[in-house]
Amino acid sequence: MKGLAMLRIGEVGWIEKDRPSCGSRDAIVKPLALAPCTSDIHTAWEGAIGERHNLILGHEALGIVDEVGSGVKDFKPGDRVIVPAITPDWDSEAVQRGFPSQTGGPLGGWKFSNFKDGVFAEFFHVNLADSNLAHLPDGMTLEAGVMLPDMLSTGFLGAENARIEIGATVAVLGIGPVGLSSIAGAKLRGAGRIFAVGTRPAAVKVAKKYGATDIIDYRNGNTAEQIIEATGGAGVDAVIIAGGGAEILMDAVTMGKPGSVISNVNYFGKGIGDRDSIPIPRAGWGVGMADKDIVTGLCPGGRVRMERLAEIVTYGRMDPSLMATHIFKGFDTLKEALLLMKEKPGDLIKPVVLLDQ
Ligand code: NAD
Ligand code: ZN
Secondary structure, X not given: XXXXXXXXXXXXXXXXXXXXXOOOOOEEEEEEEEOOOHHHHHHHHHOOOXXXXXXXXXXXXXXXEEEEOOOOOOOOOOOEEEEOOOOOOOOXXXXXXXXXXXXXXXXXXXXXXXXXXXXXXXXXXXXXXXXHOEXXXXXXXXXXXXOHHHHHHHHHHHHHHOOOXXXXXXXXXXXOHHHHHHHHHHHHOXXXXXXXXXXXXXXXXXXXXXXXXEEEOHHHOOHHHHHHHHOOOOOEEEEEEOOOOOOHHHHHHHHEXXXXXXXXXXXXXXXXXXXXXXXXXXXXXXXHOOOOEEEEOOOOOOHHHHHHHHHHHHOOOOOHHHHEEEEEXXXXXXXXXXXXXXXXXXXXXXXXXXXXX
């Protein structure tokens, strides 16, 4: 079978591999819709997870079940499914501790395009199908559905971890598809005022539709100062970080009120200085005693998470398809879609590839 792979750091190309084999509780799935992720760019071109040879990329997919193992109860060939980006080993000790995305070590629930072949293939393998697949509801568009496996799950986690109370003021730093989903999540959680910090025109438009009340351009001066001024000196109750480099935590912590939560879902590819660190502002953090919590997390995966996100879409709480700005058709367009994600032109939020099945 054919797949789009990271050949080595900095090089991506089509390769031929054997079709994966199916374990007794697993499934083999054919893609129906695929989306490249910013993480694929970090992985393939920046070496975010280290060197990999001929690793098939991709972890955002809807699919059609092609084969199931003898122990799979709820799925059969022909079923249309949502495939979470994160597919934990649900019987592991990390699950018992309440952290399914961290099974088998840090970020270990993330298998596709990390330490096993991803979904940018004619067929891909899903472990524990009954726990890691969800039925794609009839009537859900592919453009909307393909945002669930990672973008909505991660963006909403940013809002969930931020412990937003009704009427709270929230700032979302970075308004790519993850930050936009965090804005929608903050609104669903009952935020009052929502600051969206970003510049891409297409994203600003969607940010307003998803609930942003104020747009802040981080190129117009220090973000923390702009937000503190806009709130009359008070700062915000919660900050969600969904973009930016190592210095962004300085802004995030500074703009939080005493008692605020700084919720990070951003990937930090580089630190600062010889200790490769992410600095925290001493005074802005209330000299370490202002009850400002910094919380982090990896995208939640699994079946129940996908079913709940699907309910959000089915019952009209938000429309994730607004983020699908560029639609490609056919498996062979996948490389073009991935390269567009790498370039990130101003009118792009997320490319989506629809397959003929
Ligand atoms: P994106 O690149 O589309 O969006 C991030 C945006 O932040 C960019 O437009 C960038 O220009 C902007 N930005 C840069 N500096 C900024 C600043 N100082 N203030 C505000 N905005 C700034 O990326 P995305 O696809 O939305 O993903 C966001 C991040 O989340 C990435 O780092 C990605 O790797 C990570 N991610 C994490 C998870 C997870 O499970 N935690 C899952 C998916 C993606
Ligand atoms: Zn991703």
